[in-house]
Amino acid sequence: MTTNPELILEVAEIHTFIGQFHILEGVSVSVPQGSITVLLGRNGAGKTTTLKSIMGLTPPRSGTITFGGRRIEGKRPFDVAKMGIGYVPEHRAIFKELSVKENLQIAERARGDLNQRADFIFELFPDLKRLYGLGGGKLSGGQQQMLAIARALVPDNRLLLIDEPSEGLAPVIIESLIQAIRRLAQNTTVLLVEQNFRMASQLADRYIIIDDGKSVKTGEMSTLIKDEATIQKYLGAA
Amino acid sequence: MEGIFAPERRSTLIAVLIIFVGLLGFSFLTTGADMAQLSITLLSGLLQGMLLFLVASGLSIIFGLMDVLNFAQGAFFMIGAYIGWEIQHAPNLMKAIPDPNLRFLVGIAGAVIVGAVLGAGLERGLLRPLYARPIFQLVATFGVSLIALEVVKLIWGTAPRSWTEDFTLSSGEFSLFGQFFSTYRLVVIVVGVLLIVGIAVLLKRTRIGITIRAGVEDSSMVEALGINVRLVFTGVFVLGCAVASFGGVIAAPFLGASNAMGAEFLLGAIAAVVLGGLGSYEGTAIASLMVGIAKAVVAKFSVQYLNQPVWESLTPMILMAAILLLRPSGLFGKE
Amino acid sequence: MQTPATSIQQKPAWRRTLDTNGVFLLWTAFLLIFPFLVGAISGTSPTGRRGESVFQQGVMIEYLTYAMLAMSYNLIFGFTGVISFGHALFFGAGGYILGGAARALGGETGVIVGVVLAIVASTGLGLLIGIVSLRLKGVYYAMFTLAVAEMFYIFFRRNPETGSEDGFGLGSSLPELLGQRIVLFYLTVILFILMFLFIRRLMFSPTGAVLLGIRENENRAKTVGYNTLRYKLFAITLAGVLATITGMLYALLNRKVGPEMFFVNFTVNPLLHTIVGGIGTFIGPILGAVGLSWLERTIRSTVLTVGESQINIGQWWAIILGVIFVAVVLIFPYGVVGTWNRAAPHIRKWISRFLPGRNAESG
Numbered sequence: 001m002t003t004n005p006e007l008i009l010e011v012a013e014i015h016t017f018i019g020q021f022h023i024l025e026g027v028s029v030s031v032p033q034g035s036i037t038v039l040l041g042r043n044g045a046g047k048t049t050t051l052k053s054i055m056g057l058t059p060p061r062s063g064t065i066t067f068g069g070r071r072i073e074g075k076r077p078f079d080v081a082k083m084g085i086g087y088v089p090e091h092r093a094i095f096k097e098l099s100v101k102e103n104l105q106i107a108e109r110a111r112g113d114l115n116q117r118a119d120f121i122f123e124l125f126p127d128l129k130r131l132y133g134l135g136g137g138k139l140s141g142g143q144q145q146m147l148a149i150a151r152a153l154v155p156d157n158r159l160l161l162i163d164e165p166s167e168g169l170a171p172v173i174i175e176s177l178i179q180a181i182r183r184l185a186q187n188t189t190v191l192l193v194e195q196n197f198r199m200a201s202q203l204a205d206r207y208i209i210i211d212d213g214k215s216v217k218t219g220e221m222s223t224l225i226k227d228e229a230t231i232q233k234y235l236g237a238a
Numbered sequence: 239m240e241g242i243f244a245p246e247r248r249s250t251l252i253a254v255l256i257i258f259v260g261l262l263g264f265s266f267l268t269t270g271a272d273m274a275q276l277s278i279t280l281l282s283g284l285l286q287g288m289l290l291f292l293v294a295s296g297l298s299i300i301f302g303l304m305d306v307l308n309f310a311q312g313a314f315f316m317i318g319a320y321i322g323w324e325i326q327h328a329p330n331l332m333k334a335i336p337d338p339n340l341r342f343l344v345g346i347a348g349a350v351i352v353g354a355v356l357g358a359g360l361e362r363g364l365l366r367p368l369y370a371r372p373i374f375q376l377v378a379t380f381g382v383s384l385i386a387l388e389v390v391k392l393i394w395g396t397a398p399r400s401w402t403e404d405f406t407l408s409s410g411e412f413s414l415f416g417q418f419f420s421t422y423r424l425v426v427i428v429v430g431v432l433l434i435v436g437i438a439v440l441l442k443r444t445r446i447g448i449t450i451r452a453g454v455e456d457s458s459m460v461e462a463l464g465i466n467v468r469l470v471f472t473g474v475f476v477l478g479c480a481v482a483s484f485g486g487v488i489a490a491p492f493l494g495a496s497n498a499m500g501a502e503f504l505l506g507a508i509a510a511v512v513l514g515g516l517g518s519y520e521g522t523a524i525a526s527l528m529v530g531i532a533k534a535v536v537a538k539f540s541v542q543y544l545n546q547p548v549w550e551s552l553t554p555m556i557l558m559a560a561i562l563l564l565r566p567s568g569l570f571g572k573e
Numbered sequence: 574m575q576t577p578a579t580s581i582q583q584k585p586a587w588r589r590t591l592d593t594n595g596v597f598l599l600w601t602a603f604l605l606i607f608p609f610l611v612g613a614i615s616g617t618s619p620t621g622r623r624g625e626s627v628f629q630q631g632v633m634i635e636y637l638t639y640a641m642l643a644m645s646y647n648l649i650f651g652f653t654g655v656i657s658f659g660h661a662l663f664f665g666a667g668g669y670i671l672g673g674a675a676r677a678l679g680g681e682t683g684v685i686v687g688v689v690l691a692i693v694a695s696t697g698l699g700l701l702i703g704i705v706s707l708r709l710k711g712v713y714y715a716m717f718t719l720a721v722a723e724m725f726y727i728f729f730r731r732n733p734e735t736g737s738e739d740g741f742g743l744g745s746s747l748p749e750l751l752g753q754r755i756v757l758f759y760l761t762v763i764l765f766i767l768m769f770l771f772i773r774r775l776m777f778s779p780t781g782a783v784l785l786g787i788r789e790n791e792n793r794a795k796t797v798g799y800n801t802l803r804y805k806l807f808a809i810t811l812a813g814v815l816a817t818i819t820g821m822l823y824a825l826l827n828r829k830v831g832p833e834m835f836f837v838n839f840t841v842n843p844l845l846h847t848i849v850g851g852i853g854t855f856i857g858p859i860l861g862a863v864g865l866s867w868l869e870r871t872i873r874s875t876v877l878t879v880g881e882s883q884i885n886i887g888q889w890w891a892i893i894l895g896v897i898f899v900a901v902v903l904i905f906p907y908g909v910v911g912t913w914n915r916a917a918p919h920i921r922k923w924i925s926r927f928l929p930g931r932n933a934e935s936g
Contacts, residue, residue, distance in 0.1 A: 055462050057458055057461075057462060077458070077461040078461045078464050078465055078466045078467065081462055081463055081464035089462070093456055095459075097451055097454070098452055098455075102451075105445065106445075106448050106449060106452050106463060107463050107464075108445075109464050151463070155464065301712070307712045309658070364899065367903055368903075371906065373654065373656050374902055374906060376711075376712065377656070377844065377848070377902060378899075381841075381898050381899070381902070384837070384891075384895075385891070385892070385895035388891030389892065389895075392892070505719070505720055505723055508716050508719070508720060509720065512713070512716065516710075516712075548727060548731040548732065551724075555721065555724040558716075558717070558720055559717075559720075559721070562705045562709075562713070566708060566709050566713075567709075
């Protein structure tokens with residue numbers, strides 16, 4: 001297969017099983033360097049599993065995943081992460097028993113990562129500076145989401161996988177998240193999963209629609225916004 | 239540990255306080271308010287509590303991190319005791335290292351190393367292939383504990399070995415309200431306290447500690463951050479086994495070594511872990527002391543009034559049944 | 574009764590029964606004639622108190638009790654997916670309650686009262702332990718059962734009123750009838766067959782289907798609307814009662830009870846027998862129990878002579894068992910029967926390739 005040098009991530013025809021269930025039945029995703037790409041699709045279509053397959057958390061049974069020119073399918077999650085992929089899982093999986101500081105510390109891959117990036121992180125999320133010593137479980141939903149994203153920013157990641165950041169958050173907070181993601185995307189490539197079509201359309205350059213375990217459509221976000229028929233067919237009345 | 243004085247923990251702390259005061263009061267009454275008797279009872283309770291903690295801490299942290307209940311933890315305690323005994327009493331070693339103090343230190347090192355090596359073997363060889371089948375992990379650790387017992391029987395027989403080779407510390411005594419108490423037992427208590435604090439600092443202050451606590455919550459997320467969690471698993475498992483083995487060797491000078499001690503300490507530790515809340519470190523520490531003191535108090539009472547020493551052995555199990563009925567997640571547990 | 578003109582498709586009822594249950598009936602017949610078979614071969618009387626036949630009946634009773642214990646264990650471990658480390662609790666309870674009643678009341682009354690009491694008590698015990706620990710994660714049940722069983726072990730070992738470590742004999746308090754080995758033998762065979770049929774019947778019933786569903790995925794069973802706690806409670810209590818019955822047989826065979834009946838061995842053995850034979854299968858536990866018990870009996874009595882020294886391999890039995898255990902857990906987790914069931918279609922296919930004139934159709 002040919003590797004396109006402009007693609008930082010290329011997922012080709014992966015099939016993933018969870019237990020005996022065939023969840024992904026051929027998903028292909030290409031993410032150009034420097035872009036924000038969004039995975040769209042109904043609940044249960046396989047968007048989260050796609051991210052988990054990239055991370056190696058649910059390793060695909062077949063297909064290939066190429067990141068920065070190197071094949072990563074079959075690698076263990078920590079190896080994948082170390083290559084420069086930050087993962088922000090759904091439901092804001094921060095460590096509730098750890099303080100904000102410790103949540104960020106644990107993401108360090110080299111000593112001093114946090115010190116180096118602290119200014120940038122606090123600029124994006126000023127709240128976190130104020131809450132630095134507080135336990136993660138005491139944060140509000142929006143603050144937890146910010147912490148989860150901040151955690152992925154501590155090491156020098158080249159790609160961020162962000163799973164449903166807007167889930168269950170108030171519109172005001174979603175607005176500030178959009179600003180933050182837009183800001184961080186200036187330095188980092190982002191692959192986003194998002195149910196909130198408004199948020200997705202404001203952020204993303206490109207989209208990939210996943211339906212029933214298969215990637216069915218891909219293109220520029222600007223064309224999708226005008227394509228009522230596709231939106232109706234795959235995303236319902238979004 | 240910062241959360242230990244948090245408001246939502248207040249009811250738990252009050253419960254803990256009440257239990258301790260109750261135990262104290264009960265032993266005050268049974269000893270007939272005799273300070274000497276009382277202090278000896280409490281000291282021996284503390285001592286048992288510390289030893290239980292050395293088994294229970296591994297049980298609790300390993301369970302919290304890896305979701306594996308290591309039923310072989312008691313076997314490691316027993317093996318530690320036998321190794322320590324053997325090194326102290328083997329004729330060849332007595333010739334090679336005539337100084338009993340040095341021999342005891344060698345015994346400690348030997349027991350800890352054997353515990354660590356066996357722990358590593360168990361985790362790598364038996365548990366790692368079975369993470370997808372947790373019920374078999376339980377079966378595996380349980381099976382290993384029994385195999386270990388049989389191997390010990392084969393090597394050392396079924397008759398208990400008592401400690402005859404004294405060293406400086408183990409022969410010392412000090413007096414408290416006119417009663418004599420072994421200096422060595424006091425040292426064991428102090429070592430226990432140091433270990434409780436040491437492990438707490440490790441968990442709280444170091445990067446490894448942060449990783450372990452995070453892993454207790456969500457180990458796959460830790461891995462997705464770029465940390466090799468399985469390596470951490472092995473490390474914690476090995477540490478837990480080594481600490482249990484260490485407990486066995488430092489207990490050997492007064493408990494000796496016997497076939498039954500593995501099961502006895504495993505059951506006490508299980509009771510402590512359930513009482514404290516599975517996976518909670520501070521809960522395990524407090525509950526271990528509680529079980530130890532309860533055992534000592536009950537022992538004193540049942541010997542004095544019931545002439546039936548059996549109740550002491552039954553105490554941990556009765557405590558465990560009570561706590562499961564009243565508060566299934568234990569004193570400091572969640573859910 | 575049946576006319577010989579029945580067509581090939583419509584075999585008579587007895588033929589169909591024979592086809593599906595042939596092996597079962599064959600083994601039943603074997604067990605029923607066993608005392609006489611051994612008697613005929615060894616030229617000893619199957620009745621009475623001594624002789625090869627009577628001795629072999631005792632061995633067979635032991636094997637069958639182990640098999641029954643494994644079957645009862647398999648009901649919770651293999652079919653429901655709940656792990657208990659305290660099965661010995663029920664086994665010992667059966668022995669001690671029957672023994673206690675027999676000693677207190679004597680004769681037929683003692684045995685009957687004992688049996689009833691034991692079954693009632695083990696039902697209560699099973700329910701109690703289950704209610705306390707089954708709501709929680711599976712490990713709690715494992716820990717709690719281990720603790721309670723060990724507690725009983727310690728208690729009876731140190732309780733002078735029940736003979737401490739020695740336990741007490743039942744010889745004088747049992748009715749004359751049960752003193753005859755052959756009576757006990759047939760009693761065991763009947764109970765064994767009944768238990769086998771009962772468990773099979775249960776597992777093919779709707780209740781059994783729910784139990785299997787709990788084993789596969791308890792949350793799903795819950796979502797579908799089953800009160801899984803109640804089903805698990807039923808399974809562990811039933812398994813406890815079956816183990817109690819087995820414990821009573823064991824006490825009758827040995828004509829004594831002792832604290833070792835509560836010892837962890839009577840949990841580990843059924844656990845091991847079940848795993849080695851095949852968890853969640855009907856004949857696996859029986860195969861495992863009889864096979865391993867036979868192996869143990871053989872090895873324990875074997876003395877190897879190497880050069881001048883004699884090696885008593887009996888001592889090594891526990892180690893051998895440990896190796897078998899580890900190997901099975903790691904390599905053959907489905908046990909003998911489970912592995913065979915999985916491999917058989919492939920083997921049949923493979924063999925049929927070499928048989929001329931037959932297509933590669935698998936039966």
